[in-house]
Amino acid sequence: MSLMVSSLNSGSNGNCYYIGNDTEAVLIDVGISSRETERRLKRQELSIRKVKGIFITHEHADHVGGLRKLAKRHHLPVYMTYETRRVSRLELREIQVRNFVPHEEIPIGRLRVIPFPVMHDAQDPHGFIVTDGSVTVGVFTDLGVVSHHHPAYFKRCDAVFLESNYDETMLENGDYPRELKDRISGTRGHLSNLQALEFFMTARPDHMSHLFLSHLSENNNTPEIVQQLFSAVAGKTSVVIASRYKESGVYRIGGEKSGPVLQSTASEQLSLF
Numbered sequence: 001m002s003l004m005v006s007s008l009n010s011g012s013n014g015n016c017y018y019i020g021n022d023t024e025a026v027l028i029d030v031g032i033s034s035r036e037t038e039r040r041l042k043r044q045e046l047s048i049r050k051v052k053g054i055f056i057t058h059e060h061a062d063h064v065g066g067l068r069k070l071a072k073r074h075h076l077p078v079y080m081t082y083e084t085r086r087v088s089r090l091e092l093r094e095i096q097v098r099n100f101v102p103h104e105e106i107p108i109g110r111l112r113v114i115p116f117p118v119m120h121d122a123q124d125p126h127g128f129i130v131t132d133g134s135v136t137v138g139v140f141t142d143l144g145v146v147s148h149h150h151p152a153y154f155k156r157c158d159a160v161f162l163e164s165n166y167d168e169t170m171l172e173n174g175d176y177p178r179e180l181k182d183r184i185s186g187t188r189g190h191l192s193n194l195q196a197l198e199f200f201m202t203a204r205p206d207h208m209s210h211l212f213l214s215h216l217s218e219n220n221n222t223p224e225i226v227q228q229l230f231s232a233v234a235g236k237t238s239v240v241i242a243s244r245y246k247e248s249g250v251y252r253i254g255g256e257k258s259g260p261v262l263q264s265t266a267s268e269q270l271s272l273f
Contacts, residue, residue, distance in 0.1 A: 002258065004261065007161065008032065008247050009245070009247070010242035010244060011218065011243075014031035019137050020051070024109035026053050028130075029054075029057055030066040030067040031066065032066050034066040044249070045262065052076070052108050057125055058122035059088040067090065078096065079097075079100050079106060080099070112131050116153055119145050119147060127140050129156060137158065140163065140199075145191075145195075154203040159211070162191075164226050165192065165216065165221065166192050166193065166221050210240060211230065211238070212242050218244060250262045
């Protein structure tokens, strides 16, 4: 068994992740336009017809910007909490919306999606793990801080999208106002590179094959810093930087042919930031 994964976009300008098997898939967030989501899926030979649901982490525009049009055009159910829908200000009357509660499995064909709470500055934010019973992929972004239940979910994963948002020195010495710096680095903001690294090193299971470093800040981080930091300790885990401008390529997680299926070169990836 194996799962196919791709980051369609990752950053403050939009977030969208694809996770699926050979017959069904889910999207985690649709923060880029519906048309751009379709184009990036098509370029990677990923069929929108396999997508059976969209799962929303929280209501911020970089996670829901293209949601309504994509869900309406393809008649896709949208999974979000009641509170997220209440504050989202999205017109969803023609969209099938299904609420979820944390830690309860949601079946999507042969897939199961399990939400878990995170501490971001949104109304009711969540992360997710997606599993087919043998392979598990996690989405750990917009965490704020690592909560007590996060390591248990992380240890189940064969691959993870993990936010590594900012370099602490770059943020502190940058030109953001103090209030914004404090928001980013606070307990309801984002994980720094060092916080993400500590989480990875303490919770990584031996079977984790891929780490997709995600939601990098455009102004307070660089892919070179992150790549060097994590590659030094990653061991057998492949480190991939999820771009804020382009799809990551498609990766097969699990099975004898685990690894990249359609992939940009490392130099191409780094040039996209």
